[in-house]
Amino acid sequence: MNDTIDFKASKPDPRVWMFLVVIISFLTVLCGSRLELFILFAALAVIMTWQKMLATVIYFVAFYTALLVLNEFLWLISIPPVSMVVGMLVLLLFRLMPVYMAYIILLEKTSINELIIALEQMHIPKMLIIPLAVVYRYIPTVKYEILYIKDSLKMRGLNPSLTGMFLQPVTTVEKFMIPLLIRSGKLADELSAAALCKGLDAEHPRTSCTGVRFEQKDAVCCVICAVAAGTLIFLHYYPGFGHLVL
Amino acid sequence: MTENLLQQHSTMQKKTIIEFHDVHVTYRNRNRESLTGFSLNVKQGEFVVLTGKSGCGKTTVTRCINSLIPNFFDAELQGEVFVGGLDIKTASMRDISRRVGSVFQDPRSQFFTLHVRSELAFPSENYGIERHIMQKQIKKTVHDLHLNTLLTRSIFTLSSGEKQKVAVASVYALEPDIYVFDEPSANLDETGTDQLLAVLSILKAKGHTVIIAEHKLAYLKDLLDRVVFIEDGQGKEEFSGRDFFAKPDQWFRDKGLRHFDGTALRPAANTLETQAPLLQAVAISFGYKRGKPILNGISLSAYRGEITGIMGKNGVGKSTLLRVLMGLEKQHRGEILLEGKPASTKARMQNSFYVMQDVDYQLFAPSVWEEILLGCKESSSIVAKAEEYLRFFHLESYKEAHPAALSGGQKQRLAIALAGMRNAKILFLDEPTSGLDGENMAKVSELIRKLAQEGRCIFVISHDYEFAINTFDKIFSLEEDGRLTRLSFDNNRAECSTQK
Numbered sequence: 001m002n003d004t005i006d007f008k009a010s011k012p013d014p015r016v017w018m019f020l021v022v023i024i025s026f027l028t029v030l031c032g033s034r035l036e037l038f039i040l041f042a043a044l045a046v047i048m049t050w051q052k053m054l055a056t057v058i059y060f061v062a063f064y065t066a067l068l069v070l071n072e073f074l075w076l077i078s079i080p081p082v083s084m085v086v087g088m089l090v091l092l093l094f095r096l097m098p099v100y101m102a103y104i105i106l107l108e109k110t111s112i113n114e115l116i117i118a119l120e121q122m123h124i125p126k127m128l129i130i131p132l133a134v135v136y137r138y139i140p141t142v143k144y145e146i147l148y149i150k151d152s153l154k155m156r157g158l159n160p161s162l163t164g165m166f167l168q169p170v171t172t173v174e175k176f177m178i179p180l181l182i183r184s185g186k187l188a189d190e191l192s193a194a195a196l197c198k199g200l201d202a203e204h205p206r207t208s209c210t211g212v213r214f215e216q217k218d219a220v221c222c223v224i225c226a227v228a229a230g231t232l233i234f235l236h237y238y239p240g241f242g243h244l245v246l
Numbered sequence: 247m248t249e250n251l252l253q254q255h256s257t258m259q260k261k262t263i264i265e266f267h268d269v270h271v272t273y274r275n276r277n278r279e280s281l282t283g284f285s286l287n288v289k290q291g292e293f294v295v296l297t298g299k300s301g302c303g304k305t306t307v308t309r310c311i312n313s314l315i316p317n318f319f320d321a322e323l324q325g326e327v328f329v330g331g332l333d334i335k336t337a338s339m340r341d342i343s344r345r346v347g348s349v350f351q352d353p354r355s356q357f358f359t360l361h362v363r364s365e366l367a368f369p370s371e372n373y374g375i376e377r378h379i380m381q382k383q384i385k386k387t388v389h390d391l392h393l394n395t396l397l398t399r400s401i402f403t404l405s406s407g408e409k410q411k412v413a414v415a416s417v418y419a420l421e422p423d424i425y426v427f428d429e430p431s432a433n434l435d436e437t438g439t440d441q442l443l444a445v446l447s448i449l450k451a452k453g454h455t456v457i458i459a460e461h462k463l464a465y466l467k468d469l470l471d472r473v474v475f476i477e478d479g480q481g482k483e484e485f486s487g488r489d490f491f492a493k494p495d496q497w498f499r500d501k502g503l504r505h506f507d508g509t510a511l512r513p514a515a516n517t518l519e520t521q522a523p524l525l526q527a528v529a530i531s532f533g534y535k536r537g538k539p540i541l542n543g544i545s546l547s548a549y550r551g552e553i554t555g556i557m558g559k560n561g562v563g564k565s566t567l568l569r570v571l572m573g574l575e576k577q578h579r580g581e582i583l584l585e586g587k588p589a590s591t592k593a594r595m596q597n598s599f600y601v602m603q604d605v606d607y608q609l610f611a612p613s614v615w616e617e618i619l620l621g622c623k624e625s626s627s628i629v630a631k632a633e634e635y636l637r638f639f640h641l642e643s644y645k646e647a648h649p650a651a652l653s654g655g656q657k658q659r660l661a662i663a664l665a666g667m668r669n670a671k672i673l674f675l676d677e678p679t680s681g682l683d684g685e686n687m688a689k690v691s692e693l694i695r696k697l698a699q700e701g702r703c704i705f706v707i708s709h710d711y712e713f714a715i716n717t718f719d720k721i722f723s724l725e726e727d728g729r730l731t732r733l734s735f736d737n738n739r740a741e742c743s744t745q746k
Contacts, residue, residue, distance in 0.1 A: 005363075005381075005384065005385055005388065005397065007381050111359055111360065111361055111364040112358065112359045112360065112364070113358075113359050113364050113367065113368055113371055114364075117371075133358075137358060137359075137360070140402075141354075145607075148602065148604070148607040149607050151569075151574055151600070151602075151607075152600070152602055152607045152608040154574065154595065155572070155574075155595070155598070155599060155600040155608075174610070175610045178609075178610050178611075178612075179606060179607050179608070179609065179610060182609075182650045183604075183606050183607065186355075186606065187355050190350065190352060190355035190356065191355050191356075191358065192318070193314055193318055194348070194356040194357070194358065196314070196317070196318055196339055196343070197312050197314070197339075197346075197347075197417075198343065198358065198369040198372060198416065198417065199340050199343045199344065199369050199372035199373050199420075200358070200368075200372045201339070201340055201372070204340070204372070204374055205374055206371045206372055206374060207370075207371050207375060207376060207377060207380065208371060208377065209364075209367035209370065209371055209377060209380050209381065210364075210367070
């Protein structure tokens with residue numbers, strides 16, 4: 001019999017990543033300067049590297065650099081309406097990217113059963129947890145669904161590209177949404193049936209195979225996060241201190 | 247003879263574990279009964295296969311056994327169903343599920359977590375089993391079902407056969423007495439089916455009760471104790487495995503069942519290689535960014551009116567080959583010629599039509615009639631053509647129906663009709679018969695032949711030997727090294743042999 005199966009819970013705890021998502025969301029709203037957003041981006045890139053998500057880090061760094069270049073370029077050519085609209089879009093992306101990155105970390109580093117257990121231990125009602133878990137499970141599949149639909153649109157001579165979307169927004173959305181909704185409905189049904197047949201319900205307490213526990217080192221991670229966030233906010237409202245340090 | 251009697255005696259003594267007594271089931275959104283007075287007794291340790299045409303009610307029977315009816319599906323249930331001594335009308339879903347392990351048709355949507363290890367633990371966690379017991383049971387499962395190599399994998403990286411294996415394993419850890427399967431082999435290739443068979447043999451050897459609703463029965467030949475033939479919601483006839491497989495071919499055809507032992511079927515022999523090829527691939531290679539090439543110097547020619555079959559293991563790159571040929575991907579090396587001239591991806595795409603494995607992705611319109619006219623310029627000739635196709639494809643009475651409300655076979659037929667509506671010279675179909683019964687399979691085969699006779703060149707991916715041998719003019723197998731070998735059918739065997 002194979003006794004080498006590793007039953008350790010993944011670390012840091014799911015709650016650390018959830019905390020990170022919340023903190024980053026607050027920070028992107030509170031501190032919106034370009035420098036501050038860049039600091040958030042850099043911090044998350046470091047966390048991703050620490051978690052060995054190298055391919056993801058490279059992808060985000062490349063994307064960020066492309067955005068920076070585009071932004072500078074827009075200032076150079078300066079065609080008022082274009083620069084305005086695209087510039088706003090770029091700024092919006094700068095702002096959303098840290099939250100997206102934090103979410104990716106949560107998604108990649110937490111398995112769904114550990115997430116459910118962590119939420120249960122936080123005394124969140126199960127009526128909320130189960131739908132949340134279904135959504136969490138569904139997100140990674142959406143990508144594949146969209147790719148399939150895109151291919152089939154192409155073969156039917158309907159243009160699913162960006163230009164096509166601008167030229168015929170209503171048709172494209174309609175042609176995209178109908179199969180996506182039908183597939184999603186079907187998938188959600190099958191998923192729920194499978195979960196019920198595996199004994200998931202709202203009343204009975206679950207146990208954990210891996211022993212999910214919020215330990216001291218998880219607390220340390222959260223504290224570091226909180227202190228870093230506090231510093232950023234402090235410097236945002238009292239920029240004078242920043243100048244003193246620098 | 248005496249052995250037979252002894253066996254009978256020992257099953258007589260075993261207690262009945264599943265009992266259906268005059269059961270009627272009506273789904274709320276359908277106006278007719280899906281089960282009409284169905285009765286069945288299954289003894290502990292029996293291996294029972296339910297079969298019949300699509301829509302005959304066999305899936306409904308499995309849903310009663312795992313009590314998704316009445317707990318999950320909106321359906322009215324009359325009569326009595328006892329599973330492991332529990333009345334499904336009063337027992338909770340949770341109590342039934344503890345005794346019944348369920349495995350479904352689509353391996354993509356039956357996993358709740360995204361990793362093999364956490365999926366194995368998921369049901370036990372739901373039942374609040376203590377950690378050290380759970381870990382011991384998971385270790386036992388991994389050992390019994392030989393899962394060591396899969397344990398650390400992500401669900402997305404598993405082949406379909408491996409997914410079904412994991413699906414069984416995740417309920418195995420809870421040690422239920424009864425296992426119920428709904429068309430578990432529908433999406434599997436030969437290797438996958440073999441893997442499934444191996445797991446089923448283990449379940450039977452351990453004395454579990456197994457109930458399978460299935461179209462393709464040949465692979466279960468040596469395992470099954472009893473076949474229940476269901477028609478119009480009733481258990482019409484029951485056979486022992488030996489009696490069932492001894493039936494003449496005509497019987498299977500009359501009942502709309504699949505039947506394949508390879509003896510009575512002959513390959514369609516059409517040689518069209520005298521004319522100039524319509525599509526030619528010359529030494530094409532292709533691979534995604536990293537890893538080894540999927541297509542490695544493939545050359546082939548396809549002619550008007552010809553149906554080319556492409557077979558090979560799951561995940562070997564058959565769909566990729568089709569995507570390159572039809573222009574959704576660009577080949578890295580080599581050339582693709584259309585009517586003798588080099589063709590760009592765009593030119594190929596304009597001349598092609600693709601019927602995907604999952605036709606749900608391809609149906610956009612609110613009704614069958616609008617669907618079939620979608621993307622066509624409306625004129626009287628087009629309308630006449632659309633009507634002709636709907637008639638020929640037996641869909642004319644569903645003109646106003648929403649495509650999502652059609653059955654699997656009807657959707658597949660509609661998607662093939664769409665292909666006929668477009669004036670594409672080349673047609674690509676991916677697994678058009680997965681999950682179809684014998685009757686629908688024969689229809690699909692006939693339709694594909696019609697489209698070919700109209701002068702189209704057709705490529706079909708399939709794992710379905712019964713369908714392949716009756717439909718294809720020429721068969722290639724895509725190998726793991728990215729090369730293509732031409733196959734020929736051996737009349738006396740279900741397997742193909744390689745032509746030198």
